[in-house]
Structures are given as structure tokens and as C-alpha cells.
Amino acid sequence: MAQRDLILLGPPGAGKGTHAEYLKEHMSYTHLSTGNLLRAAVARASDLGKQAQGYMEAGELVPDDLVIDLVGERMEQLGCGEHFLLDGFPRTTGQAEALSEMLEELSREQPLVINLAVSDAEVVRRLSGRRMCPGCATIYNVHRDGLDIGDKCPECGGELYQRSDDQPEAIHNRLEVYKQDSAPLIEYYQKRGQLVTVDAEQGQQQVSAELADLARRER
Ligand code: AP5
Numbered sequence: 001m002a003q004r005d006l007i008l009l010g011p012p013g014a015g016k017g018t019h020a021e022y023l024k025e026h027m028s029y030t031h032l033s034t035g036n037l038l039r040a041a042v043a044r045a046s047d048l049g050k051q052a053q054g055y056m057e058a059g060e061l062v063p064d065d066l067v068i069d070l071v072g073e074r075m076e077q078l079g080c081g082e083h084f085l086l087d088g089f090p091r092t093t094g095q096a097e098a099l100s101e102m103l104e105e106l107s108r109e110q111p112l113v114i115n116l117a118v119s120d121a122e123v124v125r126r127l128s129g130r131r132m133c134p135g136c137a138t139i140y141n142v143h144r145d146g147l148d149i150g151d152k153c154p155e156c157g158g159e160l161y162q163r164s165d166d167q168p169e170a171i172h173n174r175l176e177v178y179k180q181d182s183a184p185l186i187e188y189y190q191k192r193g194q195l196v197t198v199d200a201e202q203g204q205q206q207v208s209a210e211l212a213d214l215a216r217r218e219r
């Protein structure tokens with residue numbers, strides 16, 4: 001089955017991680033989440049993690065050069081038949097340009113960019129209710145699943161926690177940073193003819209099905 005390399009664009013809480021998990025499971029994508037890679041680096045207290053931690057907790061962007069190197073290393077490891085799904089990268093025009101150059105050097109097609117559109121009010125509602133499993137990384141929500149901090153993950157029994165950047169002040173800052181640094185990428189990719197926008201306020205299953213359909217569609 002033909003499928004496209006993908007970038008999931010959208011504000012914090014748009015559902016990038018949630019739908020990436022679905023696409024990974026149902027369409028064999030290699031999921032590259034810069035947020036997950038950076039959180040793992042922080043947990044290991046690696047040099048990268050130590051440099052990134054302060055920015056992440058405040059809801060600020062980690063400097064471009066660090067993130068571009070991180071993604072570049074992963075891109076070089078991709079096999080030619082392997083399809084990637086980028087979640088949380090690029091987030092600045094500098095990152096988008098670096099990605100485009102990387103793909104040209106690797107002789108890969110430019111990906112389809114899916115903009116997950118969601119309102120600020122829904123972002124705040126989702127992020128304040130998000131709960132994470134440290135064991136299997138499943139993403140839950142208090143409002144939908146009724147599971148809260150300290151409850152056991154139904155998948156693996158891990159103890160659910162709240163991300164440190166899902167506190168009200170950091171959520172507010174992340175939204176502002178998104179509008180200033182990342183929202184301009186919508187126009188950037190529109191001009192390049194790579195962008196489609198999906199209404200991400202629909203039910204989760206409906207959005208996932210729409211994304212899978214777009215991923216399979218020929219150019
Ligand atoms: P990152 O981890 O990428 O965070 P983010 O972009 O802010 O996105 P989130 O993970 O918060 O949201 P999401 O869109 O994945 O939503 P989710 O699926 O969880 O980055 C974290 C930090 O790392 C950044 O702030 C920055 O410091 C740093 N960083 C990362 N990449 C970087 C880069 N490229 N450059 C520089 N710095 C970088 O869903 C949210 C909630 O909503 C969940 O509870 C979910 O269950 C629920 N939900 C999802 N879809 C639906 C739906 N359709 N209906 C109802 N509920 C839904």
C-alpha cells in the first residue's frame with residue numbers, strides 16, 4: 001500500500017501524539033517525536049537533556065541547532081522503504097528549511113504536512129486534563145477516560161502522571177510560543193503546496209481515520 005511521509009503540525013494539545021500512535025500502529029510509520037526524544041534525554045540526564053530541560057519546563061522552544069541535530073541523526077538511520085511521521089518538528093522556519101535540505105540530501109520526497117486545527121479553549125481543556133503513562137507512554141485524559149494522577153494505566157499498570165509543562169502557566173506560554181514561532185509554518189507549507197488542514201476538534205477516531213486516508217492518497 002502506498003503511503004506518504006508525514007509532518008503533523010498544530011498547537012500543543014492538537015492531538016499530534018495521539019494520532020501519531022494510531023498511524024504508527026495501523027500503517028507502520030516510524031514515529032519521530034522531538035518532544036518524546038527530548039523528554040527521554042532529560043530523564044537520562046544526558047548533555048542534551050541538561051541543555052533542554054529548562055526550556056521545556058518553561059514551555060519555551062529548545063534552540064534550533066540542538067533539535068535539528070537530533071532529527072538529522074534519526075533521518076540518516078531511516079531505510080529507503082521506511083516512512084516517517086514527524087510530530088513536533090519542524091516548529092520554526094529555520095527547522096523547516098533544515099529539514100527540506102536534509103530530505104534533498106537523502107533523496108527523499110518532501111512530506112505531506114497536516115495542520116491539526118483546534119481552538120485555544122480546547123487546547124487548554126485538553127492539556128489540563130492530559131495524563132500520561134510512564135510505562136507504555138499511552139496518553140489519557142481525565143475528561144474522557146476518568147483516569148487521574150496516581151491511577152494505574154489499564155494497558156500496563158504504570159502509575160499515571162501529569163507532564164510538568166501541562167501546568168496553567170506553561171500551557172499559556174506554549175500557546176503564545178506556538179502562535180509566534182510555529183503558526184507561520186502554515187503559510188510556509190501552503191506556499192510550497194504541501195499543506196492540508198484537518199478539523200482536529202472532531203472525535204479522535206474520526207480525525208485518525210481522516211489522517212490515514214490522507215496518508216494513503218497519491219499526490
Ligand atoms: P511536545 O511534546 O512536542 O509538545 P506539544 O507540541 O506542546 O504537543 P503536546 O505533546 O502537548 O500535544 P499533542 O498535540 O501531541 O497532543 P496529545 O496527542 O497529547 O514538546 C514539548 C516541549 O519540547 C516543547 O514545549 C519544547 O520545549 C520542546 N520541543 C519539542 N519539539 C521541539 C522543536 N522541534 N523545537 C524546539 N523545541 C521543541 O493530546 C492532548 C490531549 O488531548 C490528550 O489528553 C488526548 O487524549 C486528548 N485528545 C487528543 N485528540 C483528541 C480529540 N480529537 N478529542 C478529544 N480529546 C483529544
